[in-house]
């Protein structure tokens with residue numbers, strides 16, 4: 343999303359939403375409520391992040407942005423077709439929604455916790471809570487429509 347609209351990042355310490363002016367993206371910021379300093383590098387990230395059993399808590403549950411998690415498997419042809427859609431979405435939603443990829447074969451603990459029964463599958467998290475889930479075989483347009491309220 344290009345534009346002058348401020349970004350909104352949750353403080354990693356207290357969860358308060360802080361507005362970040364576009365010209366401050368990438369710089370360090372300070373929470374207006376608890377004064378904790380935090381990085382805004384995430385606003386410049388335009389590729390999906392790799393989610394693992396080890397980083398799920400900090401990356402997904404404590405994400406400063408709403409988080410879209412793409413669960414996939416190497417043997418799944420549909421996943422291969424959806425992957426470029428996720429890459430394009432991560433680029434278009436940069437600074438508004440963070441996108442992550444989870445290989446369910448390599449990261450069984452998270453896959454089990456989310457009860458992933460089929461791939462591809464998408465989960466949406468906001469403020470540490472699972473807020474939406476959907477089968478992931480969708481095109482970019484449908485994904486944009488589905489995620490519009492977070493953009």
Ligand SMILES: [Zn+2]
Nearest residue numbers: 353356373376
């Ligand atoms: Zn804070």
